[in-house]
Amino acid sequence: MTVTIRRLSVLCACMLVAACKPATETRKPETAPAPSTAPAATPPTPVTFSHDPALDSFGYYFTDTTIQSGDLKLTSLNIGQASDFADWETGKRPATYAPIFLAFDDVTSPTARNELGQTSHTVSLRVMPTAYRVDGQEVSFHGVDPRLGQVTFTGAFDLEALQAAKADGPGEPQPVLKGDLQVGDQQFRNLSFQYFGGD
Numbered sequence: 001m002t003v004t005i006r007r008l009s010v011l012c013a014c015m016l017v018a019a020c021k022p023a024t025e026t027r028k029p030e031t032a033p034a035p036s037t038a039p040a041a042t043p044p045t046p047v048t049f050s051h052d053p054a055l056d057s058f059g060y061y062f063t064d065t066t067i068q069s070g071d072l073k074l075t076s077l078n079i080g081q082a083s084d085f086a087d088w089e090t091g092k093r094p095a096t097y098a099p100i101f102l103a104f105d106d107v108t109s110p111t112a113r114n115e116l117g118q119t120s121h122t123v124s125l126r127v128m129p130t131a132y133r134v135d136g137q138e139v140s141f142h143g144v145d146p147r148l149g150q151v152t153f154t155g156a157f158d159l160e161a162l163q164a165a166k167a168d169g170p171g172e173p174q175p176v177l178k179g180d181l182q183v184g185d186q187q188f189r190n191l192s193f194q195y196f197g198g199d
Helices: 002-020 082-089 159-168
Strands: 049-051 059-063 072-079 100-106 111-113 119-121 124-127 129-134 139-145 149-157 174-183 186-196
Touching: 049 082, 072 174, 100 119, 100 129, 100 139, 124 139, 149 159, 159 174, 159 186
Parallel strands: 049 129
Antiparallel strands: 059 072, 059 186, 072 100, 100 124, 111 119, 129 139, 139 149, 149 174, 174 186
């Protein structure tokens, strides 16, 4: 009987010690965070073509600043008539003409005289628009060329000067357009363009 009581005492003591020990913590394997449920970023606004049909900006625009990337030198910024803008914006887009484009000459190409007796390079290219805005508030252009890369212009007309230049007819070109041009990684700031209506 005494032996049994002792055994029971030892057994109870062991059970008490076991009960007092902290339980072993079981760790769950780490998992990757759940995918975000936040909405995706808003995509950029699609490029657009817009113009003010009441603005007569038809003509050639020249700058005295030398703008050249490699062998390609800017000769003019050209703006068409209102009907050219309307055609372009309804999907009539010829490969070699747009209502606004930038013309570059390859200065390493041979020169020749044109029908007006002017000497010009025989190899040139036109950067066609992928987006533009032409109105009384802003003149902006974006295009891409394999040799030049991204070509962008942002500026504005001096509307009074443009109207005066058009009224004066043929003569000395007048500065009517100012802005910034980027050709590839080259920036040309505060450019002044003169107006020429053509011969």
